[in-house]
Amino acid sequence: MIHNKLFHRFARYTWLLSTALLLAPTPGCQKESAAKPAPPATPQAPEPTGGRLISSTLIGEYDQRTLAGRVASVPLVGALAQHPIKVYKLTYSTRNTDGQDITASGALLVPVTTKAMPLLSYQHGTISPSSEGMAPSYYSSSSEVWSAVSVLASTGYIVSAPDYIGYGASKALPHPYEHAPSLASASLDMLRAAREFCQKQQVQLNKKNFLLGYSEGGFATMALHKMIEEQASNEFTVTASAPGAGAYHKTAFAKYILNSQEPLNFLNSYVWVLNTYNRVYDIKRPLTHYYNQPYATQLQGNPFSSVPKQVQELFTESFRTSVLANNDAPMSTAFRNNDVYDWKPKAPLALFHGTADDYVPFFNSQDAYNAMRAKGATQVQLRPIQGGNHFSAAGVYTLEAFGFISQYY
Template identity: 70%
Template sequence: MLIEKIKLWAARGLLVSWAALGLTASTSCIKEDTPLAQAPAAPETHLVSSTLLGEYSTTMLASRVPEIPLAGALVRYPIRAYKLTYTTRNPDGQMVAASGVLLVPVTTQALPLLSYQHGTIRPDDESRAPSYYRSGSEVYSAVSVLASTGYIVSAPDYIGYGVSKALPHPYEHAASLASASLDMLRAAKEFCQKENVALNQKNFLLGYSEGGFATMALHKLMQETAADEFTVTASAPGAGAYHKTAFARYILESTQPLSFLSTYVWVLDTYNRVYSINRPYSYYFNQPWASQLQANPFGEVPTQASQLFASSFRASVLNNSDTQMLAAFRDNDIYDWKPTAPLALFHGTADDYVPYFNSQDAYNAMRARGATQVELRPIQGGNHFSSVTVYTLEALGFITRYY
């Protein structure tokens, strides 16, 4: 029934607007002659607490997305929203508390688990993080409708939001985005076991923009380190910056105005801190921007890269002599690996925020490694924001093929 509804949705061209989107320990087998004292330790517990935020009827859920005339037909189950608090590791390796929201359809049927990674949220807009579950966030609206169609949705806040808001968000840091999302999935699974919520064995991954990058990183981490816990059924990352080294060169070589340089500053600041490079702002930026960004890292910046970035820094990256920062970029290159589960890359061909080549490079590299179930889904003429609605519909249609 779900598949037929989505096909009907697609056929009528009814697109949901998700405007906010843009912006491991594995256990080994115990041999029969292995003494009990040498048996592996019990799996680490991640779930700390759960709080019911509310239960929402199908009528209420349908009303949250009035731009979808067929929302009433798509909505299938009431849902309950729970705030989960769980443990994960900060980029420095310290165990910290993190949070997220778990959306649970009200049914006894065993359902798949879907990890939804949200897009960029500025620190001054922190209340849009999933665990607040407030009107105006994509998790409250469209993702809740998605859950009601028959998915148990795990939506991590990431480090730096929700209960961990006192910590800096490791923006576009692949390892911690992935681990925070995976540990939220572990906490979600523990919650379902504790509350007798039936899960089947299918696991889906979705996310756009920073969420697309996080989704790609999560898929890779799950496949490489957590296959004994979760098998990825299918994933559909959208418009992520998967090829960081090429992206950095694109920015620093650019001669045309770039409207999103302040966001790129955030990435640079994150890598400077996370990788303990710890250079002053004056190393990276010209004055007066260096002093202004020191005071407010999210302040206004010029649109020309040559005006903002110090010429010595630009040259050191472009001539490959800045070994520390180049190593950080390479550590966040997640485009060149071989996924074994179906993966569809969605990206607007006119995206001037996260250029299309990020998805094209990932597709080419994955195919070259022998990945046979990877697809490239260009959104013709779409920019980073206008592509969101098309991504929403087509990504849902893609994962529904494997439901």
């Protein structure tokens, strides 16, 4: 089968993988919708609260030669393209972090073929508010789904690529960065809308479902896998998933950051996470609780303004001390609610992560692997990318993750 042979062959081209094959790395998260009351009898998955298809718009149709040209800088990858693809923008219903119904969007990539195909949910990496046009539904040359993911679709996957809340149709809303429940629910509702679209358009689906994503997309992929198996197993069965470089152990990650004595290059992203949790979990403390001056005032005016690299210079000592001593109950609860490392997946799952990642440290994947194995998960693999940092490992992840899922195609 072309999937197995070629993808495993491509995995050896690690020297090529620094070419931008789609990924905009960084982590991301959000808050959970209000829980539905459980049925009084035997436990069942809750009824879907979103995922109704609202509209579909054809963006374009692209032949194999066009798709291959988008990855021409990487030898052999273009040879994977087997079918033309049609790309659609879907809008669909989902719920925001406050439980309100909203309209979200995403891209759906559909191979032009009569055979039944699997669904693949692709969760994108971090998109800064100033780069909103990189969201999948815009299908621009700067979006992750435009190049390698489109070639992947052309091999025979129907790719569902959610924008997440805060981009595309919901761009007027703040993106709940690194909030696991809403990243998962927006992605699951996009899958529901994709399935409805396929039924209406008589696109044949088989029963296989794959999950991919790197950085914030890796975190979202892990959260989605967990949500499907725990809450939507009557709708979808995960065939295999391959999250990459996600911040799965938020509680440990927060302490790692606040305890750091060395300069950290990505404090702006961590500030975004903290501000998201402060808002989403209704903690609503003034920024002076978290940040020293002048940064508290500066971040109040522009949440994405520059901050120093030294943790002690940015964060107040009282905040750092309280979290490290487990005395900040509201924030500790928020971190714990976004821990997605300690559960037992049923489907095959491969954790990819660069061992030299100084953005989302490797221990996030190591901790997930250890916890899952301890719970008896037998189909979990840890795939270290030796010497890779968050950015250099992204290309390696792309090919090796494709190779992993291709075993189950």
